[in-house]
Amino acid sequence: MHHKTMGDRTLLTVFYITIIGFALICMLPLWIALAASFTNELELIRNGYSLWISQFDLTAYKLIFTGTQSVYRAYSVTIITTIGGVILTLFLTSSLAYPLTVSTLKYRHRITFFTYVTMVFNGGLVPTYILTTRMLHLHNNIWVLIIPGALNGFNVFLMKNYFSSLPEALSESAKIDGASEIYIYFKIILPLSAPILATIGLFSAMGYWNEWFRVLLFIDDQKLFTLQYLIMRLQQQAEFLNSSLSAAARAALGGATVPTIGIRVATAMVSIGPIVLLYPFLQKYFIKGLTVGAVKG
Template sequence: MFQKTMGDRVMLLFFYCSAGIFALLCMLPLWIGLVASFTNELSLIRDGYGLWFNHFDTTAYKLIFTGTSTVYRAYGVTIFSSIAGVALTLILTSSFAYPLTVTSVKYRNKISLFAYITLIFSGGLVPTYIMTTKLLHMHNSIWVLIIPAALNGYNMFLMKNFFNTIPEALAESAKIDGATDIYIFYKIILPLSKPILATIGLFAALTYWNEWFRVLLFIDDSKLFSLQFLIIRLQQQSEFLNSSLSAGARAALGGLTIPTIGIKLATAMISIGPIILLYPFLQKYFIKGLTIGAVKG
């Protein structure tokens, strides 16, 4: 058995310490933002950002959550669209990518070319808006946040490259035993593709969770606002309210200062929480899916 020398141990310790320090540096901005979101606005303006709570204040969170169900409803819309969008993305992407790796499928190279063209060209904003509202009738519908983003060429090619790494002998031996193509796909190919499914799922989850532009274009009903779009609205409204209050109005309100900075940071903490909790469970699949799926094209 190989014995580690003193030099190996020192080098290993150096690598661990370097990785640990780098991880702490990456976490530092997040921690500073969390501390600032619980800091009094005047203290934050006067003293700046710090590493510990100074003049602890929860006004920003109270303004966001107290007396309104808007934030909770936006959370529900975002969670539903993310879960449904990830499921639809995995179904469509895997169903589209796998046939393009089967050599017996005709015109698979031409279909791949059409998919590649979508990575370079797009129809543009105006045709997309007209098609979505006039032809598909998805204006003010939650499905406009789910369906249009469910399939794209980048995810398809990434999954296609992963499927190419699976030996064709598995499918051929299953066909000899009488298995159909659908059975092979769902019972053999997909169980072996957990790394790439987790990778594409994480990509899709981030896309759906951070969606706000489609809400701006296609949603007028406040009950269908996503969390990210609501965050933008809250920040804009707080900045406008704080800048429009006169000195007399501030005096009448007891010198109230709208925590515009605190609201920005509080909404950021609220929005990134679930993604931070999700990523550690998918990290090993995420790294493996990227490395394996990128080797063979």
């Protein structure tokens, strides 16, 4: 058995201290934002951000959840689009990536080329809007928040390279036993691809969870507003209200100030919760899937 020398123990101690210090530095902005979300707005304006809550105030959260039904509805829309989008993304991406690794597929190099071209060029905003609203008729439809972002060339690139890194002997032996490509895909390839599936699933989940631009373009029905779009509108309305209040109006309200800073950090805390909770469960797959998918050619 190898015994650690004094130098080894010292080096490990330095590594642990460095990692812990780096983790605390990364968590510091999150903690400051959390403390600011519970701090009185005037206190934030006078003294700025702090590590501790000097004057506890729930006004920002009360304003966010004043229309609780709309907030909860936006949460449900975001959760539905995120779950549905991740499932569709993984299915479409793996369904395109796996055939591109099969040497017997005709024109696979041309298909690969056209797939990668989409990483560099796109049709532009106006053609996309016309296609989505007039041809696909997805205006004010929840599917417009799911389908357009379900497939992109970068994810196909990562997953194709990961599939290529798997031993070819697995699929060849299965073919000798009479297995079809679909059987190999579902029963052999996908079960061995948990790291890359988790990695792309996390990427797509973050994209769907933070979606607001498509809502701005294609959604007018308030029942289909996502959480991020609702938060953006809430922040804009709070800033407009705060800037438009006259001195007489402030005096009539007892000098009250609309907590624009508090709303900004409070909405950040409300919106990042599920993603922060999801990441630890996928972390063990994330690094492996990303490195193997990106490096292996």
